[in-house]
Amino acid sequence: MLANLAAVLATIPAPVALAPTEPAPTDVQLAWASAEHRNFAVTWDEAGDYRNRIDIEPVDGEPANLAGQFTEPGQPNRVVLDTGLFDVDYRIRGWWSTRTATS
Numbered sequence: 001m002l003a004n005l006a007a008v009l010a011t012i013p014a015p016v017a018l019a020p021t022e023p024a025p026t027d028v029q030l031a032w033a034s035a036e037h038r039n040f041a042v043t044w045d046e047a048g049d050y051r052n053r054i055d056i057e058p059v060d061g062e063p064a065n066l067a068g069q070f071t072e073p074g075q076p077n078r079v080v081l082d083t084g085l086f087d088v089d090y091r092i093r094g095w096w097s098t099r100t101a102t103s
Contacts, residue, residue, distance in 0.1 A: 023047050025044040025046045025077070025094065026044070026045045027043075027045045028043070028094075029043050030042055037083060039080050039081065039082055039083060040081055040083060041078055041081075042079050042092055044094070049074060051070065052070065052077065052094060053069070053070050053094070054069050054070075054081075054092060054093070055092070055094075056081060056091075056092060056093075057090065058088050059090065059091050060088075060089075069081070
């Protein structure tokens with residue numbers, strides 16, 4: 001029986017690790033965008049010019065129902081977000097169009 005299982009497993013191709021076609025963004029930073037601390041900015045550097053999506057989501061995985069923000073090719077790699085989110089810990093997640101998701 002083990003020989004049969006080994007024969008079947010031998011016919012299954014090995015998994016291929018897929019790497020992103022472009023390197024992940026670097027120098028990701030958060031900074032206040034207003035003196036009143038009502039908004040903050042997320043900035044990053046990337047090799048290339050891509051459409052990017054930035055989301056805010058609770059760290060506990062619950063839905064946030066907050067719309068993502070986009071930067072289009074040719075725009076600065078900067079998104080300004082509102083701080084009007086209270087009593088929950090959030091994380092910023094970026095989605096790069098030709099890459100895997102990066103936190």
